[in-house]
Ligand SMILES: Nc1ncnc2c1ncn2[C@@H]1O[C@H](COP(=O)(O)OP(=O)(O)O)[C@@H](O)[C@H]1O
């Protein structure tokens with residue numbers, strides 16, 4: 001490989017939306033251009049062993065962190081790795097698999113920013129931070145339809161993990177360049193809005209034209225606010241935006257990526273609700289903003 005890969009890390013608690021987000025980003029970049037390191041594969045124990053030893057998957061001791069670090073290093077050097085595979089259907093490990101190097105590397109998992117060796121190679125770090133009641137709804141639905149748990153088991157497991165979530169997951173928020181919070185557009189609504197905390201460690205496309213030309217009420221709002229006592233830009237996108245409004249924003253972002261419009265996929269923002277495939281324009285826009293950053297970074301690396 002001629003140039004080093006561009007690396008994205010996505011972190012957040014279980015069912016915070018990591019896989020949903022990275023899958024859409026990979027669709028935009030082109031799946032053959034992306035290798036994704038799913039850090040659940042680095043669990044030290046299978047489901048039955050965890051039950052016996054009482055550790056939750058959120059605890060660093062429950063994971064081979066050093067192996068994650070080594071594999072990320074190898075991929076960042078353009079080398080392939082042979083990695084373990086954790087199967088969420090069976091709660092056990094499958095045969096190891098080879099992951100080939102690619103121009104874009106994504107790491108996603110509970111502890112994706114937990115150590116310096118996991119953080120430092122990354123060009124962009126994203127923390128997913130949905131409200132707990134939304135995350136619980138997502139986790140119950142996914143784990144009962146696709147991972148063999150009952151809703152009651154999921155609730156008990158979430159309660160058991162609370163302490164570890166505060167101790168090990170939440171502190172990683174501080175390392176993120178971008179914090180993503182989906183939340184219901186109105187109380188009880190299915191449509192989700194998003195609040196993006198854009199830390200000044202990255203630059204974003206100029207959306208002022210789109211923001212200024214919106215109808216009333218506006219669907220996007222950019223303001224300066226405080227997060228964690230730091231001044232930061234906050235971009236909010238209203239989940240009630242129409243397909244036309246979403247496409248207008250997408251057009252502006254693609255205009256900022258000259259020569260790359262051939263990458264534009266027909267649909268972005270796809271997510272699974274149980275086993276049904278649905279689409280969210282707001283999710284799609286977040287995926288596109290992240291892909292934008294990665295494509296810009298790739299261009300910079302190519303020129304240097
Ligand atoms: N942005 C989103 N919009 C709608 N539903 C979402 C979104 N992100 C996640 N979900 C729901 O939550 C479930 C769990 O998300 P997933 O991506 O598997 O989380 P993680 O990888 O963090 O464990 C998904 O199957 C989907 O139903």
Ligand SMILES: O=C(COP(=O)(O)O)[C@H](O)[C@H](O)COP(=O)(O)O
Nearest residue numbers: 013014015040047057088091110147
């Ligand atoms: O918390 C997680 C992380 O996965 P995700 O972030 O995708 O939820 C899972 O519970 C563990 O990986 C164990 O898996 P299982 O519960 O299937 O044994």
